[in-house]
Amino acid sequence: MSSRLLLWIAAAVIGFILLCAAGAGVLTGGAADTGLACTPELAASAPASSSPAPTPSVRVSVTPAVDGRYPAIGRWDATQVANAATIIAVGQRLNVPQRGLVVALATAMQESNLHNLDHGDRDSLGLFQQRPSQGWGSRAQVTDPQYAATAFYRRLLKVDGWQAMRVTQAAQAVQRSGLPTAYAKWEADATMLVTRLAGTAGVPQPCTAVAIGGQGWVKPVDAPIVSGFRTGQRPGHDGVDLGAARGTRIVAASAGTVSRVRCNVGAGSCDVDGHPGLGGCGWYVDITHPAGVITRYCHMLTRPLVREGQTVVAGQQLGVVGSSGNSSGPHLHFEVHRNGDAGSTGAIAPQDWMREHGAPLG
Incomplete structure (x- = not known):
């Protein structure tokens, strides 16, 4: 047995141990859990605030760290994260869809x-930045974060068709700002914080249960196939498109x-939504597996959470679904390649490979 193969086996064994740590079970078969799975690293943290971080008294699925403080996440310090x-x-208590949570955070980031x-x-x-003179409430009320968030959500939910709007359009429909497009630049950060905080106990968790097939494979997102591999309409489509929501x-x-x-885009930035004809995979990740197998994950919303050369385990988070690059809307474009060939000639049907390895797509 080669030393390279031994290293791969060791990585798989370590991954199994990590996934079982802290009471988190590894499930065989079934649908992949959408909880945060084994994400050991965060983006570089901003300096912590010198003042104590407030602790929300509304407790749904978001709670502070053990010591009562929130961690800094990315550019956001403990107070901002709290x-x-x-x-x-507050949004979860009001049963606001996840998209609404992103709209609210992007709004507060800008304001x-x-x-x-x-x-x-x-x-x-x-x-x-709600104005008492405009009917938002008293000075004491609009400076109470729970009241302010509730007031924002109630107005958002009254906006006809807000879920079909861009984040900046939905935010502007509530705020009526003099800078109506300013909210757009915060969508990636807002999505990242919602992804990190909502349903994950407020602190990025090192491990949680994830459905891994008996052969060590797991579906990258739990979503239907909306465009197949090399169909008659798209013979050059070297993967499948999985119709997951933005931020998944x-x-x-x-x-x-x-x-x-x-x-990877034909022109411009990966930090904005792309469009058909732009070209490119947007933000994407390739992972090399044993025996020359390569998987590819395209059109992420923001810069991926992993780096080149990093070893990952099955179920470890790589990023979130977006629509960067040559894309008509949020989805994950997923490819599988053989023989160490990351090009078109090495591509095989992902749905067949995943089914054969105990993690059927769709």
Whole structure:
């Protein structure tokens, strides 16, 4: 047995142990759990706030760390993350769809940078810079994060067709800002915080249960196939499109090493929605597995959470679903390649491979 194969086996064994850690079971068969699975690393943290982080009194699925404080996540310090958790928790209590949580966070990011401000333009105050003179409530009310979030959601839910709007359009329909497109730039960060906080106890968890097939493979997202492999209409389509919602977690289909992390577009940025004809996979990840198998994950919303050369286990989060690159809407484009060939000639039908390896797609 070669030393390279031994290394792969060791990685798989370690992955199994990690997935079973802290009381998290590994499930055989069934649908993949959408909870955060074995994500050991976060983006570089911003400096922690010098003031104590507020603890939301609304408790749904968002709770602080053991010591009562929230961790910094990415550019957002503990105080900002705690305010985001309050906004998310209020939305969950009101049964607001996840898209609404993203709209609310993007709005608060633009209006206050997730700080509960006691000042603003004219009489604007609080996380959402709501104005008492415009009927949002008293000064004390709009500077109460729970009240402010509730008021925002109630107005959002009254907007006809808000779920079909872009984030910036939905936010503007509520806020009526003088900068109507300013909310767009916060969508990626808002989605990231909702993904990290909603339903994951407020702290990015190292491990949770994930459905891994008997051969060590798991579906990258739990979603239907909306476009097949090399169909008559799309003979050059080297993978399948899985119709998952924006912000859905994408996980590694099996243990391996991240061989590529790229922004791939014909022109412009991967941090905005693409469109048909633009060309490119947007933000994408390639993972190299044993025996020359390669999997590819395209059109992510933001820069992937992994780096080139990093070893990952089956079920480990790679990023979230988006619509970057050559894309008509949010989905995951998923490919499987053989013989170490990441090009078109190495592509095989992903649905056949995954079914044969105990993790059928769709």
